[in-house]
Structure formats: C-alpha cells, structure tokens
Amino acid sequence: MQAVEIAKDTYWVGVVDYNHHDFHGYSKSPEGTTYNAYVIKDQKNVLIDTVAPGHGKTLLCRLAHILPVEKIDYIVVNHVEQDHAGCLDQIIAACKPEKIFCSTMALKSMAGYFGEQMKSWPVQAVQSGDSISIGNHTLVFQETRMLHWPDSMVTYCPETKILFSQDAFGQNISSSWRFADEHEKGDLFQRVKEYYFNIVLPYSPQVLKTLPVVESLDIDMIAPDHGLIWRGGMCKEIVDMYRTMAEQKPRKKAVVIYDTMWSSTEKLAYGVCSGLEESGVPCTILSVSKNHHSAIMTALADASALAVGSPTHNNTVLPYVMSALTYIKGLRPKILVGGAFGSYGWSGESPKILQEFLSGMKCEMPADPVKVQWRPGHEDMQKAYALGKQMAGCLLEKCGQ
Numbered sequence: 597m598q599a600v601e602i603a604k605d606t607y608w609v610g611v612v613d614y615n616h617h618d619f620h621g622y623s624k625s626p627e628g629t630t631y632n633a634y635v636i637k638d639q640k641n642v643l644i645d646t647v648a649p650g651h652g653k654t655l656l657c658r659l660a661h662i663l664p665v666e667k668i669d670y671i672v673v674n675h676v677e678q679d680h681a682g683c684l685d686q687i688i689a690a691c692k693p694e695k696i697f698c699s700t701m702a703l704k705s706m707a708g709y710f711g712e713q714m715k716s717w718p719v720q721a722v723q724s725g726d727s728i729s730i731g732n733h734t735l736v737f738q739e740t741r742m743l744h745w746p747d748s749m750v751t752y753c754p755e756t757k758i759l760f761s762q763d764a765f766g767q768n769i770s771s772s773w774r775f776a777d778e779h780e781k782g783d784l785f786q787r788v789k790e791y792y793f794n795i796v797l798p799y800s801p802q803v804l805k806t807l808p809v810v811e812s813l814d815i816d817m818i819a820p821d822h823g824l825i826w827r828g829g830m831c832k833e834i835v836d837m838y839r840t841m842a843e844q845k846p847r848k849k850a851v852v853i854y855d856t857m858w859s860s861t862e863k864l865a866y867g868v869c870s871g872l873e874e875s876g877v878p879c880t881i882l883s884v885s886k887n888h889h890s891a892i893m894t895a896l897a898d899a900s901a902l903a904v905g906s907p908t909h910n911n912t913v914l915p916y917v918m919s920a921l922t923y924i925k926g927l928r929p930k931i932l933v934g935g936a937f938g939s940y941g942w943s944g945e946s947p948k949i950l951q952e953f954l955s956g957m958k959c960e961m962p963a964d965p966v967k968v969q970w971r972p973g974h975e976d977m978q979k980a981y982a983l984g985k986q987m988a989g990c991l992l993e994k995c996g997q
C-alpha cells in the first residue's frame with residue numbers, strides 16, 4: 597500500500613476499487629475504478645481530493661507512508677461528489693488541516709452533505725485565478741462550474757506543470773498502473789469514450805469553454821480523479837479527444853436498438869441495418885434487453901443516426917426500450933437522424949410513440965415509422981430496408997457526402 601511519486605514531492609495516494617460497477621446508472625464493464633487523491637509535500641503539505649466512503653482508511657494508510665497524516669496542512673476539495681469527498685469528515689478528523697480550499701459553490705453542497713459538523717471546519721472558498729503558495733509550489737484554482745457539478749474546479753501547479761483535473765479527463769480503469777501510457781492504448785481510449793458519453797456529455801458546452809483555458813497552461817501532466825494519469829504527449833491527445841467528443845461533428849455511423857417479444861421486431865432491426873449498411877453507413881445492432889444502456893451510449897459516441905424498434909405491448913413500447921431512451925435523452929447526444937419501427941398484434945402504438953420520442957430529441961426523421969402486423973413478410977422487410985436507406989441518405993447529406 598505504497599504511495600506513488602508521480603513528480604518530485606507529488607504523490608498519488610488514491611484507492612483502486614476493483615468492485616465498483618455502477619455509477620448512478622452508468623454500468624462499467626469490466627468492473628472497477630480508481631479514486632485518485634494526491635499529496636504535495638512542501639512547507640505546507642497539501643492533500644488534493646479524497647476518496648469514496650468506505651475507503652478513507654486506505655487513503656490514510658497510503659498517506660502515512662509519506663508523512664504522518666496530521667502533517668497535512670491543507671486539503672483541496674476540487675469536487676464534492678461522494679466518490680471524492682464521501683470520507684472527507686473522516687480525513688479531516690484524522691489530519692486536522694489548517695485550511696480546506698474549495699469553490700464557492702462547493703460550500704453549499706458540502707453543507708448539504710456534512711451539515712452541522714462542517715461549521716467547525718476551516719473552509720476557505722476560492723475563485724478562478726486565486727492562488728496560494730505552499731513553499732516551492734504554487735496552487736492556482738480554476739472553477740469549472742457544471743463540469744460536471746456546480747462545485748467542480750481544477751487545481752494547477754505551475755512548478756510541476758500538473759493539472760489536477762478532478763473528473764475531467766478521467767476513465768474508469770482499475771489496474772496496477774498509474775499512467776495512461778502504461779495501459780493498452782485501444783482499450784484506454786475506449787474507456788475514455790465510455791466515461792465521457794456516460795457522464796460528461798451533457799456538459800459539452802462547458803468542456804468547449806474550458807479547453808482553451810487548459811491549453812493556455814504549460815502542462816506536463818493531467819492528473820484526474822479517476823483512472824490513469826496523462827503525461828507528456830498524451831496530455832495533448834486527451835485534450836484533442838475531448839474537443840472531438842464535445843463537438844460531436846456528424847459521424848457516418850448508425851446504431852439500431854430494439855427489443856422484441858417473438859422476433860418480429862428483431863427481424864425488422866436487421867432489415868433497417870441492411871438498408872443503412874448497403875447505403876454506405878456502417879451500423880451496430882444492440883438489443884436493449886441484452887446490452888446495458890451504458891454500452892448503447894458508448895456505441896453512440898461514433899454514430900449520428902439511431903433507429904429504435906419495439907413491439908407494441910399493453911398499448912405502448914416495451915419497458916427496456918423506454919428505459920434506454922430515457923437514459924440516452926438525458927445525456928443529450930447529438931443524434932442527427934432517427935428512425936422508428938416495430939411489430940404489433942392488434943393496436944400498434946409503439947412505432948408512433950418512438951417516432952415522437954426521437955423527434956422530441958431533435959432528430960430529423962426522414963421516413964414514417966415502419967409498422968408491421970404479426971410477422972414481417974417480404975414486403976414488410978423491404979419497408980424496413982427502405983427506412984435504413986432513407987436514414988442513410990439523410991445522414992450522408994449531413995456528413996457532406
């Protein structure tokens with residue numbers, strides 16, 4: 597349980613949690629994440645962020661390998677969400693810091709979580725541009741409101757050129773490694789995508805506002821609160837990737853999601869997919885009952901078209917379909933083109949419901965929904981194929997092709 601020195605006198609003292617699976621509906625596969633916390637040793641010793649509830653002792657043990665815990669003078673709270681501040685009371689009780697720095701907005705959320713006990717804490721609110729000297733190091737604070745909570749801020753150390761970026765630039769990876777360049781690159785960036793599209797996506801306008809601030813800094817290392825630390829040339833790679841993900845320019849790819857009762861809607865899904873593929877738009881099909889909605893969001897990272905299918909069940913769509921759509925809508929992906937389809941026995945409401953839902957998400961719907969009674973025959977499959985083709989035509993136009 598050693599700390600890891602990531603730069604001279606700067607240490608990682610976080611926790612690797614191999615069992616954490618679900619973050620408020622974002623389900624990771626494989627399981628696990630990292631709650632990163634950092635210490636800078638100087639005339640004033642500083643702890644930057646803490647860890648999730650239940651892991652405070654591990655943090656304190658790791659910390660004790662560097663210095664007695666009561667030698668921590670300052671705690672910086674970049675973000676109050678409980679995976680980083682859930683054991684703050686335990687850490688404060690052990691370290692008895694002289695000061696705790698956080699954003700103005702964090703005062704409210706901290707009070708909400710810790711109530712009366714917070715009144716005795718030596719908390720000092722800081723704003724963008726405020727800085728403190730701790731000896732040979734300076735800490736400069738930059739608020740990043742709604743990236744992804746109102747309280748969020750980042751802390752920059754100009755002497756070591758490290759940006760402590762809280763949730764931003766993180767990934768849910770649990771491993772023995774601390775640096776991004778030690779992990780297999782394809783998997784690393786897939787995890788970045790998964791994390792961004794399941795957590796950060798709705799705050800993309802704030803990302804685009806913050807990136808120039810990050811780029812104006814001389815950075816050798818980006819140390820997030822989850823996963824691996826970016827160093828050297830990888831700092832630019834992750835910043836560039838964030839810009840791409842935030843901009844969500846048209847992507848020439850489609851996702852088809854569906855649920856099915858007796859395989860009729862599933863058959864239509866494959867028909868829609870063929871229409872897309874044979875028009876030059878690569879397509880992924882995901883059953884909502886066999887794939888977690890987090891996986892669907894990750895698939896949408898590369899796609900700008902979405903077709904949704906559900907049979908009619910009790911005059912509406914099947915529950916897993918609506919569950920996935922509710923999750924997707926909340927994360928606000930830029931889906932430029934939509935399509936709806938579904939089978940039915942006697943009432944047939946679902947394709948219209950799906951069409952209206954996707955319209956409400958501001959998707960362009962180039963075709964009427966495909967509605968098929970009982971089992972799809974040849975003509976019905978042609979309708980599904982035509983839906984895919986119309987969606988592809990519309991998407992290719994938006995992609996400038």
Ligand code: FEO
Pocket residue numbers: 675677678679680744745763821822
């Ligand atoms: Fe990792 Fe917003 O907490």
